[in-house]
Amino acid sequence: MKTLTIAASSLRRLFRERSNIFFIFVLPIVLILVLGLVFGSGFTxxxxxxxxxxxxxxxxxxxxxxxxxxxxxxxxxxxxxxxxxxxxxxxxxxxxxxxxxxxxxxxxxxxxxxxxxxxxxxxxxxxxxxxxxxxxxxxxxxxxxxxxxxxxxxxxxxxxxxxxxxxxIAAIGVETEGGVSGGSGNQFDLGAAQQLLLFMFLTALTSSTALIQSRRLGVSHRMLSTPTSAGAIVGGETLGRFLIVMLQGVFIVVAAGVLFDVEWGDPVAATLVVMTFALTGTGAGMLLGSLFSSEQQAGGFAIFGALMLAALGGSMVPLEIFPDTMVTVAHFTPHAWGNDAFATLIRHGGGVTDIATELAVLTAYGLALIALSSVVFRRRLTH
Amino acid sequence: MADAVLECSGLHKVYGDLVAVDDVGFSIAAGETYGLLGPNGAGKTTTISMIAGLLDNDGGTAVVSGNVITTKSTAAKAAIGLVPQDLAIYPDLTARENLQFFGKLYGIKGTLNERVDEILDIIELSDRADDLTKEYSGGMKRRLNIGIGLIHKPDLLILDEPTVGVDPQSRNAILENVERLGAEGMAVLYTTHYMEEAERLCDRVGIIDEGSIIAEGTRRDLVAMVGERDRLHLELSGDASVVEGSVSAIDGVDSCSAAGSALEVVAVSASRALPEVILAVNDAGLDVHSVQITEPDLESVFLHLTGKALRE
The missing domain is CATH 3.40.1710.10 (abc type-2 transporter like domain)
Known part of the structure; x- marks a missing residue:
């Protein structure tokens, strides 16, 4: 219950800041629209x-x-x-x-x-x-x-x-893949998936600043003076950030589907990709918020890190045009696994079993980061 | 003490080679306000952090309302209201939301909204209850900071320097609130380095310096330790530390402490010591701008016991 109280306060504080609504909900949709128009079927x-x-x-x-x-x-x-x-x-x-x-x-x-x-x-x-x-x-x-x-x-x-x-004999069909034009899906499909992952991770990392603010103001410490365990505080802060990232992910998925007819593939599988990716982003954000002491430092690092990982992981340019070595390097980022999963769902009509590896990797990333950040944040609270 | 709300003994905390708190022990009864008086860095905040269950101690025990307090003891924490020195409130929530948030963490359920309204009345923020606290003045934030500590009607209220950086009007309101809480039966642990606040509020005072309580008792007990001494406060035209040694050496001067251009002197007789003090100041090339002679007070006691002024 106290975990939910702390998580709810994170959500409430986030939406108090009007600019957050723009960056979390409006900007991703605008970018999906712009990139879809520029690189989509409108462009031959x-x-x-x-x-x-x-x-x-x-x-x-x-x-x-x-x-x-x-x-x-x-x-x-x-x-x-x-x-x-x-x-x-x-x-x-x-x-x-x-x-x-x-x-x-x-x-x-x-x-x-x-x-x-x-x-x-x-x-x-x-x-x-x-x-x-x-x-x-x-x-x-x-x-x-x-x-x-x-x-x-x-x-x-x-x-x-x-x-x-x-x-x-039967002709060999030549099918164009990539969603740029023709083939399966529409011009927004893969661009939407790439932007979804980019923005979810960006939001997860930048939300670390609110965690640092709580620590700097002494609110986190004050929570510990109440009959609330350190575990509940860490759990509440983690859950709050997870809900923020999930909310954004679900919004982008639904809005892109409604506004641009983006086909996300198997709904269960797509939901699992969003959830496991949100878990990974949450862990990364919590770790950032536990390691840094100033909001300014963390904010700068969050934006730089999120964009770098997005670029490296195929959320700015498709992994298909990466050289083989870079494809290997890209798969050290969660984005590459997320993009692979969405490519399987959107282009090939895959299901949960087809993306089991990607889901397992993203879950492992998420759990490892959350475990590590919990240890660091708990130490920050109690020492 | 039969009806002690807080009993602590032998509290000890070490950071590396630094002994931050050494063998600190005292008790507070219901309705009693206990002042922990000491300069910055004396160990006040570390002591209350252990009592509030924020820090594990390296020795000793603290018992609140019959429950031994540790960082994990939720029962003891439920009996404590902590008002930290920092303004530990969310600036992007309203006063009402801040109170509701901490009320839920203290486990208040059915009566939370009524209790929040009560607290808003007590801290005189009812008319601004739904404004974001980042729009509040420093004094309003301080009052809310205290209100959060009271939300669950604790047995023991711990206030860590609650008037730092507060305007005189808000400061007076805070002190009145603390007086009222003590009168209503709440045990209050009040840390400060403002001697006037300790004198006004506290039934008993523990003087802490370099991690240890060096004297404890009522104001009367402590002042008696100084004896029939006078305290002289001189404002000089320059750095008072240059005359600290020569003034200390004057016959009849017990202790002398300089802080900027101010010189604090405890002497057996102010009228006898003053001419020689002025002479020593002039010999050092300084002028005396003003002299104030007061009866012995807690500041004098601290100066007498440590040779240092509280605000050093």
Missing amino acids: SRVALIAPDNDELAGDITVSISTSTAFETIPADDVEDARARLRRNEIDAVIVIPDDYGESLLAGDNAEIAYYSTPSSGGFVVRSVVEAAIAEQAAVIRAGRFAADATDADPATALDTAQLVQGS
């Missing part, structure tokens, strides 16, 4: 495609790439000119199919398709489409080569046969 990537004429295989892959709805293909002739336009951000990627593309492949050699892009969210989508088209064509070419080797047939004839066979 433009790709320059340079391909040789009179090359059947080059023509095939050009058609395959051009028919993608993920971006707009612009024919181009000059590679240097196209790359210059890319540097000026007039286009998002350049694809160059070499002049000897078909000839090299029919001769059994390798052929390289050059791909240039900027590190924008559109770039990785284009790349995934190109890779899918190449993979599809490569399968046919490998089949043709195998047939030619096995039957001593002419490579071109074998390839024609392979293409004929391909037409009679």
Whole structure:
């Protein structure tokens, strides 16, 4: 009961400050809207495609790439000119199919398709489409080569046969993932998840200042002079911060769903992600509030830390465009696990069992941080 | 003491090499106001922190209303109301909300709202009860700070320097409240370094210095320790510490203490000592701006016992 009393006072104090309402509820929704409009389907990537004429295989892959709805293909002739336009951000990627593309492949050699892009969210989508088209064509070419080797047939004839066979079997679908356009979900889905995690953690860390204020004013110490155990005080302060972060998380989920039709996937699984992430944020915030002695220091560190972790954990740019090493590093942050979980729920329609690892990691993070912060805060109270 | 609300003995607290409190013991009966008088850093706050269950002691015991107090003893804490030196209130809650919050922590249930209204009346904040306390004056915050300590009708009220930084009007209101609480039967432990407050409020006084109680008794008992001594307060034209030694050496001067341009002297006879004191001051190149001669009081006692002024 006393734990609830302390938790309730944390909530009451938070909402007394009008600016907190803006930062906790309004700003995340505004950012989801803005980022969704800028990077969502309202924005179509433009790709320059340079391909040789009179090359059947080059023509095939050009058609395959051009028919993608993920971006707009612009024919181009000059590679240097196209790359210059890319540097000026007039286009998002350049694809160059070499002049000897078909000839090299029919001769059994390798052929390289050059791909240039900027590190924008559109770039990785284009790349995934190109890779899918190449993979599809490569399968046919490998089949043709195998047939030619096995039957001593002419490579071109074998390839024609392979293409004929391909037409009679189920086609390989090329699905664009990432929510930038087309594919599953809408333009706000992943951006909303990223902003949700960023803001929940930011709120959790910045709420540490209220804990420091209570200590500095002597209110925490005064609570200890009442018939209230140190455990109840620590529990109340922790619960209060957890409720604040959960409230924000639930609000963003509901508001983004209602306002922007964001599909969060399996509701139970999405709720568990929000809860475990809130637990982690609460632990981190409590630790910060227990370690620092001044609100100014903690506030500065909280904003810097929350933004750094968000950037590192894929809440500012998608993890998909991170190099492999950085993806590994990113998974030291709770954000990366949260983003992975939402990606599974939103893109693949996954459920609780599909994100069990992510939930376990976030829970472990949360419990470890809360245990550590409880020890430190209790020491601060009683020594 | 048969009806003692607080009994403590042998209280001891050490921080590293520093002995903050050494063998402190006293008792307070119901309706009695006990003053713990000492300069800053004497060990007053550490002593009351142990009595209020905020600090574990390194030795000794404190018993409140029959319950031994430790940091974990909720029964003893329920009998104590603590008014800390800091303004331990939430600035972003109203006075009513602060009182309700602490009332719930003290376990008050059905009668909480009535009790909150009573306290608001007592501390004269009823008309501002629903304003955020960050908009209050220093004196109003001090009154609320005291009100929180009274919310659960404690057997023992501990006030740690409750008038620090308070305007004269609020200070007087606080002192009147404490007098009334004592008269109503509450045991009060009052720490201060203001001698006038101790003289006005306290039935008994313990003088604490460097962690130990060096004298205890009623005002009359303590003043008798000084004997028929006079106290001289001189305001000089410069740093009084330059004449501290020479004045102390004057025949008939018991003790001498300098604080800034003020010089406190305890002497057997003010009329005999004063000419020589003035001469010593002049010899040091200073002038005497004013002289005040008073009867022995607790300040004199402290000076007599420690050779230091209370406000040092």
